[in-house]
Amino acid sequence: MNAQETSTRFRVEGMDCAGCASKIDTAVRRLPGVEEVSVSVVAGTMTVGHKGADLAQVQQKVTDLGYRIAPLTSGAPKEDDALEGMHGHDHGHHDGPWWQTAKAQLTILCGLAVAAAFALEAFIPAWHDELFILAMLVGLIPIGRRAMQGARNGSPFSIETLMTVAAVGAVFINAVEEAAIVVLLFLIGELLEGIATGRARASIKALADLVPRRAQREIEGKISEVDAADLAVGDIVLVRPGDRIPADGVVLSGEGAVDEAPVTGESVPKHKGPEDQVYAGTVNQDGALRVRVTAAAADNTIARIVSLVEEAQESKAPTERFIDRFSKYYTPGVLLVGALVAILPPLVTGASWDEWIYKGLAILLIGCPCALVISTPAAIAAALSAGARQGLLMKGGVVLEQLGKINMVALDKTGTLTEGRPQVTDIVAVDRSEAEVLRLAAALEVGSSHPLAKAILARAKEAGIEPIASSNAGALGGKGIIGTLDGTLLFLGSPKAAAARTPLGEELTARIGGLNDEGKTVSVLIAGGKVAGAIAMRDEPRDDARAGLAALKALGADIVMLTGDNVRTAKAIGADLGIKVNAELLPEDKQRIVTGLKADGKVVAKVGDGINDAPALAAADIGIAMGGGTDVALETADAAVLHGRVMDVANLIRISRAAMSNIWQNITIALGLKAVFLVTTILGVTGLWPAILADTGATLLVTANALRLLAWKGQKR
The missing domain is CATH 3.40.50.1000 (HAD superfamily/HAD-like)
Structure with a gap:
């Protein structure tokens, strides 16, 4: 029986670079029944397409690699609690302060062990090698365990493998101090990388946190406080001044300024009144609003933004796919070059084995592909997050x-x-003043929801006119509307229908033709059998x-x-x-x-x-x-x-070009530093310490450069 393919999403904690994602992807993809795997480092998620796969086995495989994992279901509010209770490995949980993560504690412990080795060496110099080997093992044992798990699950050429080989090799050539410090520097680099990735992840989490947890729901005039997640379409909520709006909706009553900057990037608060759209997560600045909910929590604007950004980060760009393919060949290539540098000179020229093995090990450290592999996803994640904050979703x-x-x-x-809605552009006075033409037209349109009626009523409101509804109002199909105000019969309709009631005159007819040529719709007002004037409307840019x-x-x-x-x-x-x-x-x-x-x-x-x-x-x-x-x-x-700005179409192109420029800068930094230190290592100028500093430094430079995109604002005008 061929089971139907389904998709399951997991929250995975502890990933902080593309290498982590690659290891998880490779391991899970090898399991029976798994058809497709998509891992997002910044979103901290894994989506598995499967036909009858054992999901418990999938979770166990990821746990064995040293990560925390839990199924992610839409609207599951306790997912973080579930993760907190899970058994942690080498990879830390990123929701708390960085120093509380397992990774930070391991780094601190290794740092203390190295410091203790240096201090104790002064008192017991005969134990020099043993002290530094013990200090090194504090950090190397977890790294080695991850290397073995990676190799067992299809990733033999991981960063941890290079690190383990280099550190163990350094011990065999009596470079024990350097081996201990190299391990410590590697852990520091990983920790800093995790902190940087956590910042990008936090930028997405901050979006989700914009929606308040509680809402004031109104039922039959009574207000009760409920979970915002429980609001349903059609519910009515009261939003007080200073409150965040708990759901997408339409204002039923009340007026006030709403700050939409958190969602749309619009810097100026927008005036909101009856029938205006409001978004979850925006801030009501003044005046109480009664809002009818138009989208459930899982479908509101913020939820859609977060979902789109997370899905987007699981979709690899062509450049990122190229880097992934390149790194698969690159890492084994580095191992081969390191081995050749270590073996060939002593065999061919009789040079010192210790010297060239040392150089070969340094090349392994230089060759760590971490900076190269993270160069593209870090920039893409930062650009997608920055865009989302400005209302640009990709x-x-x-x-x-x-x-x-x-x-x-x-x-x-x-x-x-x-x-997308007409506005009054011209008021032509004939027998009445412009203000009177507008007042009488508005009187006919009171209570109408027709777009042209809304345009006339909006213009009257701008002019400070409070229209009094006409009596005996009614529509004449396809022609216009009639009504009576203060005993005067009024008609507002198309020029053709108006001309059938009374002559328009050559001057007005010519004026109407000119307005039509400008793409405007003209309605003629007749009051007491005479042409009072005309109103022109157009959907303006x-x-x-x-x-x-x-x-x-x-x-x-x-x-x-x-x-x-x-x-x-x-x-x-x-x-x-x-x-x-x-x-x-x-x-x-x-x-x-x-x-x-x-x-x-x-x-x-x-x-x-x-x-x-x-x-x-x-x-x-x-x-x-x-x-x-x-x-x-x-x-x-x-x-x-x-936000519907035309300028933002240009901003989409701008952020794309900024991201691509950033990616190529990152690739240049990553490969450039490696090339420099490769040459200096072979020439004997630099050794193990500078090699690992070069790798850690390149990773930090690349990550910091990518995170610059988080500050991108685009052009407003």
Whole structure:
């Protein structure tokens, strides 16, 4: 019987470099029933695709390698408690202070043992070798155990193997002091690496911690405190001033400023009122808000960000895959070179065996691939985390790497380049003043949820007008609306429907034609049988659309608009923004154009927010969903701009290029330092201590350089 393939996710504690992930991957992949393994160092997770595999055996295998592991189920609040109770090995738990980890305690113990060896040697010099061998064994026994477990589970050429061979070899050539210090320096390097990785991991955990644990739920007017994780779609919660909003939702009543910086990176608090969207983790600064929950805890904005970032870190970029393949051949190559350096000169030229074995052991230490292997994942993890903090989500290292190559951006209009809702742009006074035209139009629209009605009511509110609802209001299908205010019969509708009631006049007709040419929708107001005036509305470009498009052009990208909207409106917006336009397109038309651009050799990004954009998003080299877009667009896209800024499309390209530059800097540092010390070791200038310092130093430099990306902010305007 062929069991159906399933996927199980685990939390793995104690991984702090790509070498750890590689060992776990290799060991678990060899187990019967395991089909696929994906390990993320920074997320601290392992996903196993399996057909009938023994999951207890999977966990035991990872435990044998010296790591803590527990199944990870969505919404399991006690997962950390479970991990705390598990038996620890050489790899420490990173949630507490670094000095409380098993790895830190081993390093401190080894340091004390080396210090004691130096102190006791002054009193009992005859025991010199024994003292330093004992000090060395404090650190080397756990390292050697890990090397043996790695070899037994398919990773014979691990960093621990190189370290063990070098340290034991140093003892045989009577370099016992150096052997003890080399082991200590190796442990210090590993500890610092773990602290650095913990920082990157903490940046993701901090996102999850934005959501408050408790919420004030309202049921039939009564408020009770509940776990935020228990909130369901449709629940009503009260958010007091100063509280974090516990769930994604829509404001039912109340007004106030909400600080969205933790989620979207927006520095200025946004005013929120009835029907406005709010996000979990944002801060209500003033005024109590009643919010209707629109997403359960597992599906809210923060949960989706964390999930996307963790999934992304499990998706390797082409550069990272190349480094992984390279290191598989590199480590055995280093062992071979070290052996040849140790053996050939004494055999061929009769040189001193001790001198050349010493140099061979130093080469083993120089050759530790840790810095090289971590150069790419550290930068990718930092870039993905920094992007998420600015509201830029990318589904993996492949996407992050590809974004920097974009040279053609195809953007949707409605909801992408524009706000996605009409705004009043012009008020034309004829028989009444502009303010009166707006007041009477608003009176007809009170209580309506139509987008044009909302635009008129919003403009009235801006003007300080409190509209009084008209009486006997009603819609005339496809023509407009009528009502009575203060005994005056009002009509608001299309120019054609208005002209059927009363002549518009040549001047107004010409003005309406001009407004239509600008892509604006015009409604004419008739009061008491006379033309009172007209109101023009248009879905206006986003505030940052011009700056965002200019930034894309500055990055070397060509721009085209692909929209299903009518030609006149699209061309008006395109002329306003200075970009090429393709209008009145069906979803398959957008997909066809994107495919054609790719065929012309362009690396295409498609940016959109609707269901009709999904085919083109999937067809593009990179699909980018705008924030607030449909779930279909978000699922189909490779990246998402949470805050919906056009500038953030350019920021995606910027962070990609910053990450790739950082990766190549890291690779240069890692290989450059090794090349220098390889030459100086063979020439006899440097020995074991400088060799391990070079390896530890390179790892720290590479990690520190990668962590610089965590401070990346992007361009706001």
